[in-house]
Amino acid sequence: MLPEAESAAPAMTAVLTAVLTEGPLSRVTLARRLGLSQAAVTKAARPLIELGYLQELAATERSGPGAGRPASPLAIRADREFFVGVKITADELIGVLCDLGAQVRKSIHRPLLDKDVDYVLTELGHLVDDLIDDRSRTRRLGLAVSGDVDRATGLVRYSPFLHWRDVPLRELAEKATGLTVTVENDVKALTTAEHWFGEGVGAESFALVTVGTGIGCGLVVNGRLVSGSHGVAGEIGHIGVDVNGPACHCGGRGCVEAIAGTDAIVSRAGLSFDDAVNAARAGDVRVSAVFAAAGEAIGCGIAAVANLVGPAHIVVSGEGLAAYDLFETHIRAGFERQAFGAAAQCPLSVRPLPFEEWARGAATVSIQAFVAS
Amino acid sequence: MLPEAESAAPAMTAVLTAVLTEGPLSRVTLARRLGLSQAAVTKAARPLIELGYLQELAATERSGPGAGRPASPLAIRADREFFVGVKITADELIGVLCDLGAQVRKSIHRPLLDKDVDYVLTELGHLVDDLIDDRSRTRRLGLAVSGDVDRATGLVRYSPFLHWRDVPLRELAEKATGLTVTVENDVKALTTAEHWFGEGVGAESFALVTVGTGIGCGLVVNGRLVSGSHGVAGEIGHIGVDVNGPACHCGGRGCVEAIAGTDAIVSRAGLSFDDAVNAARAGDVRVSAVFAAAGEAIGCGIAAVANLVGPAHIVVSGEGLAAYDLFETHIRAGFERQAFGAAAQCPLSVRPLPFEEWARGAATVSIQAFVAS
DNA sequence: GCTCAATAATTTCCTTCGTCAAGTATTGAT
DNA sequence: ATCAATACTTGACGAAGGAAATTATTGAGC
Numbered sequence: 117m118l119p120e121a122e123s124a125a126p127a128m129t130a131v132l133t134a135v136l137t138e139g140p141l142s143r144v145t146l147a148r149r150l151g152l153s154q155a156a157v158t159k160a161a162r163p164l165i166e167l168g169y170l171q172e173l174a175a176t177e178r179s180g181p182g183a184g185r186p187a188s189p190l191a192i193r194a195d196r197e198f199f200v201g202v203k204i205t206a207d208e209l210i211g212v213l214c215d216l217g218a219q220v221r222k223s224i225h226r227p228l229l230d231k232d233v234d235y236v237l238t239e240l241g242h243l244v245d246d247l248i249d250d251r252s253r254t255r256r257l258g259l260a261v262s263g264d265v266d267r268a269t270g271l272v273r274y275s276p277f278l279h280w281r282d283v284p285l286r287e288l289a290e291k292a293t294g295l296t297v298t299v300e301n302d303v304k305a306l307t308t309a310e311h312w313f314g315e316g317v318g319a320e321s322f323a324l325v326t327v328g329t330g331i332g333c334g335l336v337v338n339g340r341l342v343s344g345s346h347g348v349a350g351e352i353g354h355i356g357v358d359v360n361g362p363a364c365h366c367g368g369r370g371c372v373e374a375i376a377g378t379d380a381i382v383s384r385a386g387l388s389f390d391d392a393v394n395a396a397r398a399g400d401v402r403v404s405a406v407f408a409a410a411g412e413a414i415g416c417g418i419a420a421v422a423n424l425v426g427p428a429h430i431v432v433s434g435e436g437l438a439a440y441d442l443f444e445t446h447i448r449a450g451f452e453r454q455a456f457g458a459a460a461q462c463p464l465s466v467r468p469l470p471f472e473e474w475a476r477g478a479a480t481v482s483i484q485a486f487v488a489s
Numbered sequence: 490m491l492p493e494a495e496s497a498a499p500a501m502t503a504v505l506t507a508v509l510t511e512g513p514l515s516r517v518t519l520a521r522r523l524g525l526s527q528a529a530v531t532k533a534a535r536p537l538i539e540l541g542y543l544q545e546l547a548a549t550e551r552s553g554p555g556a557g558r559p560a561s562p563l564a565i566r567a568d569r570e571f572f573v574g575v576k577i578t579a580d581e582l583i584g585v586l587c588d589l590g591a592q593v594r595k596s597i598h599r600p601l602l603d604k605d606v607d608y609v610l611t612e613l614g615h616l617v618d619d620l621i622d623d624r625s626r627t628r629r630l631g632l633a634v635s636g637d638v639d640r641a642t643g644l645v646r647y648s649p650f651l652h653w654r655d656v657p658l659r660e661l662a663e664k665a666t667g668l669t670v671t672v673e674n675d676v677k678a679l680t681t682a683e684h685w686f687g688e689g690v691g692a693e694s695f696a697l698v699t700v701g702t703g704i705g706c707g708l709v710v711n712g713r714l715v716s717g718s719h720g721v722a723g724e725i726g727h728i729g730v731d732v733n734g735p736a737c738h739c740g741g742r743g744c745v746e747a748i749a750g751t752d753a754i755v756s757r758a759g760l761s762f763d764d765a766v767n768a769a770r771a772g773d774v775r776v777s778a779v780f781a782a783a784g785e786a787i788g789c790g791i792a793a794v795a796n797l798v799g800p801a802h803i804v805v806s807g808e809g810l811a812a813y814d815l816f817e818t819h820i821r822a823g824f825e826r827q828a829f830g831a832a833a834q835c836p837l838s839v840r841p842l843p844f845e846e847w848a849r850g851a852a853t854v855s856i857q858a859f860v861a862s
Numbered sequence: 863g864c865t866c867a868a869t870a871a872t873t874t875c876c877t878t879c880g881t882c883a884a885g886t887a888t889t890g891a892t
Numbered sequence: 893a894t895c896a897a898t899a900c901t902t903g904a905c906g907a908a909g910g911a912a913a914t915t916a917t918t919g920a921g922c
Binding site for chain 3: 154
């Protein structure tokens with residue numbers, strides 16, 4: 117985050133991260149929370165204030181019995197730096213401009229007529245130009261792509277929807293936009309957003325489940341995102357919950373996705389997705405049963421997550437959840453049945469996230485990279 | 490590990506850990522592997538040699554084109570310090586004496602006639618006395634207990650088999666034995682052993698599955714053991730793999746344990762476990778199918794682990810695996826069918842571990858605590 | 863208003879840890 | 893014997909954070 121230095125002192129990163137994710141905090145509070153001395157916090161905060169990332173709020177917090185000098189909380193100056201986040205799907209680019217506090221300031225969609233890498237990069241360049249108001253304060257771009265992505269190198273190993281294989285996306289996007297780029301898998305990016313700026317704040321472990329065409333999951337364990345050794349992690353969609361269930365395109369049987377994915381629901385209901393939703397809402401017993409089975413399967417998959425890694429909190433979201441009124445009770449039922457012992461106490465938030473949230477996730481990853489730099 | 494200091498320098502811990510887990514290493518190699526300067530390694534190693542934990546081996550390693558000073562690898566002196574590990578089961582104590590290199594030097598079983606805490610502690614005292622030869626070089630004891638254990642405080646929150654609830658085991662055992670005690674869940678202890686001294690060495694992520702009466706799983710992600718926020722983690726046994734499967738005592742349906750646990754096999758085969766094994770080995774089709782279904786269920790559960798956290802390596806083990814010839818192919822079949830994409834590449838070792846291994850796991854945890862101290 | 867207790871923030875000094883760069887040690891090849 | 897190559901050690905230095913004293917800012921009691 118310092119203009120010159122390659123990497124700032126750990127205390128500086130820790131202070132900035134804490135203020136960013138947990139809101140205004142006084143130096144004493146920060147010291148206690150981070151296990152540092154007050155002196156260390158003072159020293160770490162000074163350059164952050166000088167560089168304009170933090171500011172001192174008016175003394176408001178009162179502590180103790182009443183007496184004592186009031187604390188002056190440190191807050192971020194959200195407009196000090198902006199970040200572009202773009203989710204790349206097969207048929208459009210969804211872009212947002214976020215401030216340092218990860219608030220969305222601007223949001224633009226741009227259709228894609230082709231999956232060709234060069235074409236996408238050109239369109240990306242236009243999108244970024246349209247989003248950025250102040251180039252001097254916007255230096256970073258985060259990209260979110262579905263599939264197997266190596267965040268460290270910015271390489272897209274394989275993205276089935278885009279038909280991309282071994283595309284050095286970071287390098288290419290840096291050339292195309294002139295920004296410092298981070299690339300991450302879309303679900304992981306969304307998980308990061310929720311971990312730093314959403315319901316997962318402060319949780320040592322945390323899971324996010326997305327429901328839609330595919331069913332995915334991002335995991336945070338011991339405060340760190342789980343990436344998976346073989347490029348696979350969070351594939352909740354291909355957990356088998358019914359040995360006698362339908363065959364899945366992955367070769368498995370009774371996968372969550374083969375029961376609860378959008379395509380599965382369409383083929384099982386024999387209707388388009390929207391018609392199925394309407395039929396179920398109108399009380400059609402057969403179609404309702406399809407949604408019920410889907411919700412149960414998802415709940416069962418979520419219970420597997422809870423049983424295995426025991427996250428402190430689970431958020432269920434995704435496009436498919438537009439119809440979440442049809443899913444929710446069944447998801448909870450499946451979860452509660454299959455969660456073992458205390459794992460059933462794990463709070464489950466079921467709520468749809470706006471579609472820009474994916475792009476915001478991408479921006480969040482670039483904020484993280486910025487803070488850590 | 491220093492007699493006086495509360496906590497040694499991080500570099501010292503890192504050096505000792507690396508030599509302990511990866512065998513003799515020269516200072517240059519250590520420097521490269523740990524991201525330290527050679528000077529730092531020299532400085533960290535000196536006190537460790539002086540205290541007798543490390544020793545310099547004769548120069549043997551030759552590197553490069555031939556010329557150059559030969560490296561003198563650092564190796565641990567395994568007999569510098571001994572550790573007692575005890576696994577507490579409902580009907581016996583299994584104790585081992587390990588050296589610093591986690592080699593078992595001595596192993597004793599001691600039957601338990603009662604589950605009363607005081608009684609168990611008295612027996613533990615006798616066991617420890619029988620195991621220890623040299624009190625001056627044996628200062629630590631690790632305990633492994635099944636159930637919900639808080640390693641940080643040494644509190645056994647709930648152990649179903651022992652009928653213990655909120656037993657401050659560390660405190661009590663320290664009083665009873667005069668040793669510094671660590672308490673850990675049995676599966677996690679075994680996982681730790683395998684991570685530091687077994688097949689999981691060097692892996693950033695790693696999973697161990699135990700098959701027996703219960704079916705459990707220990708996970709290491711990002712180099713750290715997963716503990717679970719609500720005291721639950723690694724409960725692979727209660728992942729649901731068959732919505733129409735048998736009801737499980739946990740309230741779920743089609744849990745891995747309800748299909749593949751020892752009790753499940755006994756009741757499904759209608760024979761004692763040993764008889765069932767013999768029948769299956771003799772070619773009894775019906776009983777073989779029971780084992781096949783059990784293996785498939787386990788494989789399916791393991792695939793869920795691979796899909797979710799993507800460990801670099803998975804080891805399958807446990808008492809029940811005495812009959813692993815009957816399980817192995819089916820475990821692999823279930824795993825390969827249900828593992829998604831590259832997750833199927835995750836190497837799977839299926840092998841029984843000797844029963845003392847559990848006690849060795851307990852000792853390993855105390856070695857870890859010693860090294861980190 | 864003055865003083866005191868309580869709490870927050872800063873300053874100064876100091877320790878610790880690890881790096882850098884130069885020097886020493888030990889080998890094989892010529 | 894000399895040199896190149898590699899391993900290890902040494903000592904000066906610097907960065908980072910801690911301890912404790914100091915300063916700052918408030919409310920309460922008088």
